[in-house]
């Protein structure tokens with residue numbers, strides 16, 4: 001199985017190359033684009049990124065596996081990310097997680113993640129890359145019923 005960035009992502013990558021002093025600094029944006037393109041990061045995508053950035057494959061894998069935002073298998077369910085770091089935890093993220101597990105685990109997969117950098121909106125969740133602030137069970141119901 002092989003992987004190639006599609007035309008849209010190839011154009012984005014060309015633009016990103018001008019913004020970074022070293023090509024290897026593109027590792028996170030490329031992993032992110034690969035995941036957006038395929039829904040997960042495949043071995044073939046990591047190999048492609050490794051060759052493009054002239055980095056060992058193990059380096060690409062070690063970066064991808066460090067971050068909770070990257071997935072290595074395609075999800076059948078939509079993924080909701082629930083922040084579990086301090087500000088969100090103090091504002092009820094554990095209760096939000098339990099609420100989602102109790103009511104929506106058949107349709108959505110919960111992934112606990114570290115700080116999303118939006119602590120002023122704690123508790124935070126994302127659904128398909130879209131941020132939701134000050135999440136409550138009522139807000140979860142509305143968001144999930146719209147998706």
Ligand code: FES
Pocket residue numbers: 083084085086087088089114115116117118119122123124
């Ligand atoms: S602690 Fe949750 S967004 Fe920062």
